[in-house]
Amino acid sequence: MTKFSLKNKVALVTGGGSGIGKAISLTFAKQGAKVHILDFNLEAANETVDEIKGFGEIAEAHKCDVSNQSNVNTIVEAITKNGPIDILINNAGIAHVGNIEGVEEADLDRLYNVNIKGVYNCIKACLPSLKQTGNGVILNIASIASTVGINDRFAYSMTKGAVLTMTYSIAKDFIKDGIRCNSIAPGRVHTPFVDGFIKNNYPGKEEEMFEKLSQTQPIGRMGKPQEMADLVLFLCSDEAGFITGSNYAIDGGFVTLNGN
Structure with a gap:
């Protein structure tokens, strides 16, 4: 039996058209999952799908604005007509540079809508399906900025802090439904x-x-996107069945070793 197999699993990956999300999508597909890629950039999502199909696996691209609840709900409803979603990866996110003096209200709203509301929208839409499986998995991409102060990252840090605490809340509230929820904190x-x-x-x-x-x-x-994807694969696999409500640093020692 192959370790960390996702055979017969259906995974939804937001922001799967590039970077970490693309690496996760490719890795999951190679492990046997059917991958649905939700991305605002449909062209990039289709390129990832073409790569996955190139090695004989199944994937679908969906143009999606995760900040739009109706858009997310419509896509999730269409996907789940063919069966439940087993794994949700909340990877889509945007950044901003600046301390609070450099953050305008429009900047704050933009980051809130994608990085916080986007995660909320996707979890909310996928929960009925994840409950149905009895062993659903949610994996959120947090950040080192969730737990330590980073210069000139006020708005970004605020939103990633929210991603971390959402992870804890979901893990606590839905453990009896068999849902595991964890996050990783990349540097x-x-x-x-x-x-x-x-x-x-x-x-x-x-x-x-x-x-x-x-x-x-x-x-x-x-770090390399593939290194992030490999940790995500482990946390979403059955081998990690005893892990929930945890946040995993993957930051080259940034949080614990800087200043020591």
């Missing part, structure tokens, strides 16, 4: 978003800034 991960951020904010100094940001992790580099 800096090398994704297209990071490359774009450096290019836009530090033109001409890309290599220098990449190295500087890499060194903020005591391990001396950024």
Whole structure:
């Protein structure tokens, strides 16, 4: 028997068109899951689906604005007509740089709508289906910013703190329904978003800034999306059946080793 198999499982991954979400989608499909990718960027989602189909597995792309409850509900209802969802991955999220003085009301609303309300919408929509399976799994992508102070990340930290406490609440409230809910707390991960951020904010100094940001992790580099996906795979597999209500740091030692 293959360890960490997801054979015959149906997984819904938000933001699965790129970065960590794409790595999770590909990893789950390789382990036998049917993957539904919800992404605002349908083109990117379709590219991930094409990769999955390229190695003979099943996946579907759905254009979705996770901040729109009606949009989420419609997609989940369509998916569950063919059977329940076993695994929900709340990965979709957006970032913002700035302390409270640099955060306008519109910035706060934008981050709240995606990073908090988006997670709420997806859990709310998927709960009946997850209850039906009797062993449903919810995995939320939190952040090191959920638990420690990060310079100039006021709005982002606030929303990721909410993701962490939502994880605890869902795990407590639905344990009797057989639902497990955990989160991971990544440090800096090398994704297209990071490359774009450096290019836009530090033109001409890309290599220098990449190295500087890499060194903020005591391990001396950024994480890889695949490393995030492998931890998520374990937490969503039957082998992790005794784990719920937990948050897993995967940050190259950032939280515990910095300053020591």
